[in-house]
Amino acid sequence: MNWINQLYCRAFQSCFRLAIPFLPYRKPQQIARIEDLPHVLDQENCQCVLLVSDPGIVKLGLHQPVVHTLSQNGITVICYDKTQVNPTVSNVEEALALYQQHHCKGLIALGGGSSIDCAKGVGARVVRPHTSLHRMRGVLKVWRRLPVLIAIPTTAGTGSECTLAAVITDPKAQTKYAINDFPLIPKYALLDARMTFSMPPFLTATTGLDALTHAVEAYIGRSTTQDTREAALKAIHLIFAFLPRAHANGQDQKARESMAQAAYLAGLAFTKSYVGYVHALAHALGGVYGSAHGLANAVLLPVVLRGYGSAIHQKLKDCAIAAGLADSNTDPQAAALHFIESIEAMNRCFAIPSSIPEIQPQDLPYLCAHAAKEANPLYPVPVLYNARQLEVFYRAVMKEETQWKAMKSMQLSTNSAQPLPAEPR
Numbered sequence: 001m002n003w004i005n006q007l008y009c010r011a012f013q014s015c016f017r018l019a020i021p022f023l024p025y026r027k028p029q030q031i032a033r034i035e036d037l038p039h040v041l042d043q044e045n046c047q048c049v050l051l052v053s054d055p056g057i058v059k060l061g062l063h064q065p066v067v068h069t070l071s072q073n074g075i076t077v078i079c080y081d082k083t084q085v086n087p088t089v090s091n092v093e094e095a096l097a098l099y100q101q102h103h104c105k106g107l108i109a110l111g112g113g114s115s116i117d118c119a120k121g122v123g124a125r126v127v128r129p130h131t132s133l134h135r136m137r138g139v140l141k142v143w144r145r146l147p148v149l150i151a152i153p154t155t156a157g158t159g160s161e162c163t164l165a166a167v168i169t170d171p172k173a174q175t176k177y178a179i180n181d182f183p184l185i186p187k188y189a190l191l192d193a194r195m196t197f198s199m200p201p202f203l204t205a206t207t208g209l210d211a212l213t214h215a216v217e218a219y220i221g222r223s224t225t226q227d228t229r230e231a232a233l234k235a236i237h238l239i240f241a242f243l244p245r246a247h248a249n250g251q252d253q254k255a256r257e258s259m260a261q262a263a264y265l266a267g268l269a270f271t272k273s274y275v276g277y278v279h280a281l282a283h284a285l286g287g288v289y290g291s292a293h294g295l296a297n298a299v300l301l302p303v304v305l306r307g308y309g310s311a312i313h314q315k316l317k318d319c320a321i322a323a324g325l326a327d328s329n330t331d332p333q334a335a336a337l338h339f340i341e342s343i344e345a346m347n348r349c350f351a352i353p354s355s356i357p358e359i360q361p362q363d364l365p366y367l368c369a370h371a372a373k374e375a376n377p378l379y380p381v382p383v384l385y386n387a388r389q390l391e392v393f394y395r396a397v398m399k400e401e402t403q404w405k406a407m408k409s410m411q412l413s414t415n416s417a418q419p420l421p422a423e424p425r
């Protein structure tokens with residue numbers, strides 16, 4: 001990236017960093033048990049609520065205790081259960097229509113990040129009926145207080161139950177974007193680790209690695225506060241200690257509770273200190289190929305961390321200490337490499353691949369432009385890259401055969417005389 005753009009990005013990020021103490025960050029109020037929901041909704045004067053969930057959750061019956069408790073207490077529950085993985089604009093509009101048709105007064109999001117973000121999108125559209133989701137993308141475009149929103153996460157990953165972001169996909173435009181504003185922080189969160197017991201091992205692993213990516217990207221960024229550094233390191237500690245346990249035994253209560261806590265802490269860290277290029281690259285893949293968010297992050301995280309090089313060795317040493325992989329006497333470079341290698345080892349142990357086969361060479365310019373547009377100038381990343389420079393990360397995770405095609409098309413477009421390696425069979 002040229003120095004003028006670098007200057008612009010860093011100046012933009014500095015303004016946001018200086019503004020942190022004056023911005024209305026808040027944490028959701030915690031609800032201890034499902035049985036407390038009717039009382040909370042009563043206090044909020046809400047007798048009819050839209051429950052936003054997805055088909056998988058409903059098939060598992062995870063919504064039943066919530067619906068039962070509320071109905072028993074005279075609160076009407078309207079269910080929207082069609083949220084897709086990577087929730088779409090149409091999901092939000094369909095759920096909004098139900099909300100309005102039944103004159104709902106509040107929202108309960110029950111599910112992973114997709115259902116929670118879908119409910120946030122509905123809330124934003126309720127208070128901004130004349131503004132499309134697309135026009136609310138970016139930062140500080142919602143502005144108005146949402147109807148009461150209670151988030152009940154069933155994965156331990158996104159932290160959406162405490163963040164100011166809603167990530168929405170527009171399949172027609174092949175784009176996935178974040179809407180970031182303070183009213184999107186749910187008013188209440190109910191963390192009940194039992195809701196996550198039914199996650200199969202692979203989902204446990206990929207969502208857990210999403211939480212790890214939040215914590216690491218927040219920590220290595222340049223807009224941290226003491227709070228966010230502490231939350232990020234605590235999350236990293238919990239994830240290294242308990243993700244393998246939760247993966248090995250989904251019924252391990254202590255491991256599930258610790259992962260729910262880790263995802264929440266990582267959410268608190270990144271909602272103030274932002275994510276980085278791993279997320280920007282992953283969101284572009286979600287928009288174009290529908291790639292699962294946690295999986296894309298898990299594959300990209302070690303690759304991007306290696307790319308940052310010595311710029312993050314000291315900070316990764318702190319992460320390594322939190323993970324129990326190093327101590328204060330360890331050389332920063334050695335600690336950083338050990339930390340990255342441990343993420344790769346976790347990935348292998350969880351059967352997470354090291355490539356993303358859906359990436360096609362002809363899509364690289366679009367993917368890179370999308371990722372660069374999301375990240376620059378907003379994310380206070382340790383090293384700045386433009387779209388062209390980001391391409392190297394996608395190429396590093398393409399299938400061998402696709403990597404070869406990409407190199408070939410680059411060679412043709414640059415008329416390079418450099419010989420290509422043998423085509424993979």
Ligand SMILES: NC(=O)c1ccc[n+]([C@@H]2O[C@H](COP(=O)([O-])OP(=O)(O)OC[C@H]3O[C@@H](n4cnc5c(N)ncnc54)[C@H](O)[C@@H]3O)[C@@H](O)[C@H]2O)c1
Pocket residue numbers: 054055056057060084085086087111112113114115117154155156157158159160163164165166167195196197198199200203207210286293294
């Ligand atoms: N708003 C934010 O701050 C934020 C942060 C990170 C990611 N996200 C977004 O969140 C979405 C990803 O969310 P996610 O990773 O939590 O997954 P998800 O909500 O997309 O769910 C993935 C799948 O897991 C299933 N599932 C969920 N809970 C389950 C359970 N307890 N048992 C069995 N199956 C279960 C769902 O039915 C679904 O099929 C992406 O769209 C991503 O961009 C948002």
Ligand SMILES: [Fe+2]
Pocket residue numbers: 158210211213214279293297
């Ligand atoms: Fe994420």
